[in-house]
Amino acid sequence: MKATITDVAKKAGVSMKTVSRVLNNEPNVADKTRVHVKAIARELRYSPNLAARGLATSKSYLIALIYDNPSINYISHIQRGAIDACREAGYHLVVEPLYLEKAISREEKADAMLSVLEKLPVDGVILTPPLCDSQAVLQTLDDLRIDCVRVAPKKKGEQPFVGMDDETAAFQMTQHLLKQGHERIGFIKGHVNHAATDLRYAGYVSAISEAGLKVSSTFVVQGDFSFESGVIASRILLELPDGVRPTAIFASNDDMAAAVVSVAGQMGFDVPCDLSVCGFDDTPIARIVSPALTTVRQPIYKMGYQAAKQLTQSSNDQTQISQFLDFEIMIRASVSAIA
Amino acid sequence: MKATITDVAKKAGVSMKTVSRVLNNEPNVADKTRVHVKAIARELRYSPNLAARGLATSKSYLIALIYDNPSINYISHIQRGAIDACREAGYHLVVEPLYLEKAISREEKADAMLSVLEKLPVDGVILTPPLCDSQAVLQTLDDLRIDCVRVAPKKKGEQPFVGMDDETAAFQMTQHLLKQGHERIGFIKGHVNHAATDLRYAGYVSAISEAGLKVSSTFVVQGDFSFESGVIASRILLELPDGVRPTAIFASNDDMAAAVVSVAGQMGFDVPCDLSVCGFDDTPIARIVSPALTTVRQPIYKMGYQAAKQLTQSSNDQTQISQFLDFEIMIRASVSAIA
């Protein structure tokens, strides 16, 4: 049978309470006692019963990762980071997808959130886009008094968040293209509901403007982050006549950039000789496409890690409430200088 | 404050025990009482405290998905299926990666397993390849008396499993190629440690043999499921001289098949006119590659779903212990008939 705290107490010749103090690193225990109890605990392979502890403290040592319809690559990395942080703190991660596609109203969103959280008492919640921007969801969490950390939210609000500076990243990437001599730079926007869409576009716009060029609406096409939308968008851009056609296309994510490469190939344009292409995210597809994509590496794993980290230490040391993490421009073969 | 079972009992004018019976669908409650209690419970938005229930029953209502170093696509679908099944049964899924890369010895594997499970009392465990084939891991679970279901294990053993018939799928896919008139069919094998590798190869071999052809070792190249290994393997195959070179290549997964398409393009072969290509798994990459890949769709989501389903109903109705789920041959543009 699994050892209980009573077993440890008996064998160590102290009270249950003393064992509890040692195990929770509470003060007021003689060093000698502490060492002794620890030894016995290890010997008995004792580990506290989470249910019992949870009942007594009304903590669950569980963090929930809640998301709605995310990209698999994105969520996997967030999840992995969150799990690692949880493990370091003795917490565990439960994953709770919300199926919100059809639930447009505030009430429906709040309700879906409620029904998940009512059943599962978690100590904290990690929210990814677009959920992290839903007032209804945030309100529900607040009513329930459950801490949350938002990942890459649209607006900085009261709740803490971790994110990256999408605008600056897009700015730098556009500058990289400009430095290679490109002046006609196409841009494919992301999904209209996504926070990142506007920020990345803003970065593109300011780099173009700062270079003394003007942003031409012919060069900006709406996409929705899907490969298919990238196909349509790149056709629009590449069917422009010679001398007007962009010499470079900056897609708001890698899937759409992969589509640009594919369509360019079909239309007889060589990448990067005839057309430079870059993406955003640095997902695995960036390396599978040939030529490999120049893209922005997001600190996705780290965002998940930091979000969970913050939740597991919470109240005690509120070192950093919100933070932007570093990104990295990955230079690969899909961009070249203008001849 | 959150309502407790006592609140419900008081308001309904019955004992705690009666409420408990109603909530757990136990017999021996008057219909009238049952209806009344349910109404009150709903009114109070009551939901049981999992920690308390767990302490009393020594059940946690938690299922763990434990894996080591899997493909992101694979594990995401397993996970999603498992979560859906858990939700239907009032369970929750905790995800626990094991970092076993360096832990070669049986003891290390067992230890890693132990240290996760000691801290987290779960009611069941889902094991994916290659973990599900580790005797050390299975033994540890058995010692701890934790139920487990294996996903796509190498050998049918005592523990229940869900899987698909890789051999038959590869057999049918090879037959499809043969029917298109191909006789020189290359095969790229998967990672040596993976259960599926041998099975898929076996299916290829028997289809070739059944067609009265002989399996040529020149046509069989070792890969490891990675895109890179596919690049190397396909070069070997495609550098064979005219008249000897395969007219079709069957790669053991989609990543390697994507590599074949990419290398073929670079070497000036048109897919599917000069070379037919097919993969296995039907991951998203199968549709992104152009031409889209003919491949085998694995019931990955369903495997996760069934595995969790089995764990959440366990003891009571042991309807099916182990089962093979259906696969599907997805016909797309990467295969054509020999002219």
Add this chain to the structure above:
DNA sequence: CTGAAAGCGCTTACAG
């Protein structure tokens, strides 16, 4: 068909 008592394994005040 219903209920009062005891207990699951911890922790939180409270004493000493």
Add this chain to the structure above:
DNA sequence: CTGAAAGCGCTTACAG
């Protein structure tokens, strides 16, 4: 620095 008591919110026998 240490411990005895009470309680967290449920369920499992056991009575009736």
